[in-house]
Every structure is written in C-alpha cells, then in structure tokens.
Amino acid sequence: MEKQRIKDFPFYCFKHLSRFERIKHFVSSEVGNIGFSDSEADETVRLNRCRLAEAVGFDVHHLITAQQVHSATVKVVTEQDAGRGALEKESRIPMCDALVTNRRGICLMVLSADCVPVLLYDPERQVIAAVHAGWRGTVTGIVRKTVAVMAERFACRSADLLAGIAPSIGPCCFEVGEEVARVFGEMFPADPEIVRQGKCMGKFQVDLWEANRRELLESGVRDEQIEIAGMCTVCRPEHFFSYRRDGELAGRFGAGIMLL
Template sequence: MAYFLKHIKDNLWHGQFSIFPDDVAVHAISTRLGGVSNAPYDSLDLALHVGDHADDVLANRKAFAASLGLDEARIVTPNQVHGDTVAVVTAADAGCGATDYKDSIQETDALVTNAPGLPLMLCFADCTPIVFLDPERRACGIAHGGWKGTALCIAVKTLAKMGEAFGTKPKDVLVGIGPSIGPCCFEVGDEVAARFREAFSYADELLITQENGRPHVNLWEANRQQLLSAGVPDANIQVAGECTCCRHKWYYSYRADGGTTGRIAAMIALRPEE
C-alpha cells in the first residue's frame, strides 16, 4: 500500500504515504471532510485567502493539527504564487501564517526545515502536493507543484535546497506525490502544452496525451520523472494517484468546483529525537 486514507474521528481523515517512517515524522494530506466551513468551502477548508470565514478556517486548522498531535499556533505556511522559490524555515518562523495570511512566508512555493516539531503546511485545490522526508539527516519539506511550478522544476529545486541546507542526498530522500488533478481531467491549452515540451524533452512520450483532440498533462509523472532524474530512487517515490477533480467530494478541486472552493493541505513535522 502506498497512499491510503485513514479515518481519525468525526469524519476527519488523513491521507498518508506508507513509505514515511512514523518515528521520524508525522504527516498527512487533508480531505475536505470533517470541518466546520459552510458551502462552497464545505467543510475542512484550511486556507485563509479564499474568502471563507477566518474563524472557521482557524477552527479547521486547530482540529487538523490536533489530529496529528501538533500545535496549530506553530504552523508555518507560505503565500503561494506558482513560482519556484524554496524557503528554509527554522523554529524562529513558528506561527508564520498560522492565524493571519499577511504573516505567511511571502511569495514562496516550497518550505524545508530540520527543526523538530515545526509543522509545515501548504494548501492545494488541484495542484500537486509534493512531500519530502530525509530520515537520515532528519529534514523534511513540502512543494506546491501546480503546472507552473512543475514546469519550473520545483520538486528538484526543493530537493537541491535540502541538500544545500541540510546535506540531504537524493538517494536517501522519501517523496510522496499527493492527490491533484489527474491526466484524466487536466486538459490544457496549446501554450501550457508548449511549456511542458520546452521543460521536458520526453513530454510527448510520458506527460502529454491527446483526448478529444486536446492535450492533457500528467503532473504526477512530470514530478516523478524530475525526481528520478535528480537521483531519487524509484522505490523512494510514492504517487497517490488520486484525481481531485474526479473525487471532488473528497478533495477540493478548483476546476470541478467552478473556481470558488476551499483548500486541502499537506502537513509534515519532524518528531523530536529521543
């Protein structure tokens, strides 16, 4: 079993990757279930920037963090801009963006840390969560792999930043590629397809398929191929394979929900060394 959904309580679920050792880090991908937000953000919306009531989002964050044994007041989260900036965060950044979107790490689409007990959180609604764990040097990270970030190779840049900051080696890294819009539903225009052909020499072979005469992009495979090319072993990468557009009753989907919707989150925190 690679990626699986685990019921915690009160219709709150954790999406998890079996490859991540629980004694090194705690992690989860949220679903849209088990929260207090009203439609169209129903119900476990974890984003403060989409128009939902802030009190509801904060209650959702508290519930989700608590379900992982984490303190919601210490969450670190960025202002995601579909770029390729990777920020190294420390214990001094605890709480950045936790209760106020204006206080988030600015214009950043990936976070990495080696600070124990520091919950990293990024938000998604069709874009690809990419979660990293280096159990050897006890470091972790999350990247926001939308189509722009994927074309900019944000997964490889996050891995490189972990190497620079913590000495992480690609052969040691475990990576989970989370639920996002799948190749079944991610129809794109010619401009986006062209960007992928420019970024990946093998795009037509692996990443782009033609359905109904229109190109469809496979973000999962694009990020997996990036990581393989950077030296991450195939056995160290797990792909959830869950399409948020097809399964938008479980996950928020910008496309399926017509543009006004909440956000799931990917969260990871290192456990303190014993």
Template sequence: MIEVKANSTLYLKYTNLSQYKHLIQFVSTRKGGVSNDPGKGLNVGFHIHDAPENVIKNREILATALGISPQSFCFLHQVHSSKVALVSTKDRGRGTTTYEDSIADTDALVTNMQGICLNVLSADCVGILFYDPVKKAIGAAHSGWKGTVKKIAAQTIQCMHEQFGSEPKDILVGLGAGISPEVYEVGEVVVEAVQAAFGTTDGMISHHTMTGKAHFDLWAAIKCTLTEAGVPADNIECDQLCTYRHPELFFSYRRDQGKTGRFVSGIMLQEE
C-alpha cells in the same frame, strides 16, 4: 496511502513515510470542519471567500486530529514559483491565524528543526512531501503546472542538499492528490512549456481520443523531475488520487470553477 479517521475528520498518510514514528505527515481531506460553501467542510485556506474564524477553527480541528499544536503549523503565500525557503524556529506558527503572516511569495519549505509543520495548500495542484531519514531533514512543495515546469521538486532537493547535506538517493517522496491527466485539459502554452522544460512531452502530454485536446500528467512530470534529480523511483509514492473526480474528499479549483476551498499537505519532525 493510509486513511486515518479522527472524530469527524479524515486525513491520509503516505505508506513509505509511516515507518518513521517521529514523523508527522498527512494530506487532509474536506471531511469534517465548519466551513460552508464554497469551501464546505475542512477548508484550511484563508484566501477564499470563507470567514477567517472558520479557517482558524478548521486548522485547530486538523491539528487536534494530528495530535499537534496548531502553532506548529507554517504556511506560505503560494505564487506558482520555484522559490524554496529555509524554515527555522522563528517561523513556527507563521500564517496559522492570518494570511498576511504567511511566508511570502514562496512555494516550498525545508527544515531540519523539530516541531515545525511545513504546509502547502492545494485544490488541484500537487502537494509534495520530502523526507531524508539520514540527515533528518524534511521539505514540502506546491506544484501546479507552472511549478512543475519550473521543476520546483528538484529545487527543493537541491536546497536540502545545500542546507543539510541530503543526498537525493536517500530522500523519500510522497506525491499527493491532484487533478488527473484524464480531466486536466491544457492549452498550447502548457504544452510548449513542458517541451521546453523536459525536451520532450512523451509520457506527460497526451491527447484526448474524442476531442484531440492536450492533457497534462502532473504526476508523471514531477516523477521525471525527481528521478532526473537522483531520487530512486522506488523512493516515490504516488497513489494518483484525483481531486476533480473525488468531490467527497477534495476541493478542486477546476471542477468548482474557482470557487472552492483548499486542503493541505504537511510534514513535521518530532523528537525520536
């Protein structure tokens, strides 16, 4: 990934998507911003204990760093589902200034419209960005353990195929920062869900050498889902940045025991 500094803010860009100059794509960090604890820095989530005016200001700061209008943003009310929503011009700006106006009960968005920035929030879950350079279509998905075993990444690709004629072999994907398997201890419910979803836990569930506890590799499971759906492995970028181990960059729900902010992964088409 590529680091981009803009005044006091820092955001990341995917290398595989950066060749497309008409594409805005990013993963924000907590650098900059006006929020205090528990989401100190650039918290962009309304649904934590932060003043709404701070969140709005942080979103404005991020938009300025990206060189776009905050009214380009489109946000979700994420519920760890496999639901994908088709976004049109009427959805531009939804959820930008109020949580209640977010697209309800959805965890992924797709569009082929210019000027709409599809956003997903994270604080350990993996944000996934999709781009089809052939059909000029984009997607964004939020994938925690529940979304991962529900294969929301594949659902997003299927929606892009149905709506825009996208072929999986053409789609480029960026897997964002998330909690790494080294620190992501899970219980039997998750292990059983992985087995049920994939028919195996190989390469996805490991056991800690000292504690014997199960650990889940979200990135490996999502990559498995993507390749099963027909996305070439070479089309997937994943730098495996751990939210838990980088408190200077990312909010982490587990590290901060639920009292933390949110960062955002976003993607937007512009005029070529």
C-alpha cells in the same frame, strides 16, 4: 495512500512515510476548507485547522504556511517562523512555494486545490520539505530546486530521500491548450507519458504526477522511494477541493509534514 480516521476527522497518509516514527505527516480531506480566502469566514478556516491539528497531533501554533505564488522559490524555515500563517494569512512566509526545515516540532504545510503537493523526507539527516507544484511550479522545476536546497543547506543525499506526490489534478482531468502543452513538451522532450493528445483538436492531457516523478528521478531520488497517491482531486468531490471543478470559490486542502 492510506486513510486514517482520528477523532472523526479522516486524513490521508503515504504508506512509505508512515513507517517512520520521527515524523508526522498528512493530507487533509473532509475536515473542510483550510485555506483563507474571501469566500470563507476566517473563523471557519481557523476552526478547521485546529481540528486538523488535533486529529493529526500537532500544535496549530507551530504550523507554517507560505504565500504560494507558483514560483520556484524555496525557503528554509526555523522555529522562529513557527506559527507564521497558522491562524491568519498575513504572517505567512511571503512569495515562495516550498518550505524546508531540519527543526523539530514545526509543521510545514502547503495548500492545494488541484496543484500537486509534494512531501519530502530525509531520514538520514532528519530534514523535511513541503512543496506546492502547480503546472507552473512543475515546469520551473520547484521539486528539483527543493532537493537541491536540501543538499546545499543540509548535506542531504537525494538517494536517501523519500517523496510523496499527494492527491491533485490527474492526467484524466488536466486538459490544456497548445501553449501549455508546448511548455511541457520543451521541459520533457519526446515524452508521451507526460503530454498526450486530448479528446479534441488542439487539446492535450498533461500528467503532472509523472512530470514531478520524472523531476525527482532526475534529481537522484530513487524510484522505489517515490509514492504517488494517484488520486485525482477533480474526480473526488467527496474528498478534495478542486479549482477546476469548483471554480473561484473552491476551498483548499493541505499537505503537511513535521519532524518529531
């Protein structure tokens, strides 16, 4: 990823997506918490979102967010949904973890504090998606499901897709117990790249980046069209929020994409 700084607000962009002039995209960084929660005043979150929108160059009233629930539910949105969840959470798209559109001028954003945000772009059909893949979303195949919805609804071919796997908890820090390790072992059998023995007995290190890359490859996305940020949110307190590091009070950063 590359760091950009516009109007004093740094954010990150994927190198491969930055080549395309018909989209804007970002992963927010030091702009502050952009997730509505009990631990932050709504007004602060609104202000941070407005600053982010100004820096990246989208209309905050055309932002769409989802009530993320670690599901494999994908929703297609249109301009009628523009602004849902933009400046308050009540109106956000309920109970889903991936947003897809072929409409221009609306910014799809997922929020994260360790979970894996994935941005998808089809430059042939002009279709975009923003996906929230936590470990539960990853093992239920949210990314694969999103690629399937893009194909069904918009005739996207997976070989045309570009995918960006954004900063999130890395294999260095994602330690799980036997139960979660077993679920990954069933989803990705005999794959030592994804589940490794941890430092202590009964602990395992899981690589969510590789797991999501594998799902993209299995969906037909080409390896060279997948960019992994490779930045661990837990290891970078100066840049990203992390639930594992900061606990219940952790803020949220966002990954967003918009067709121009």
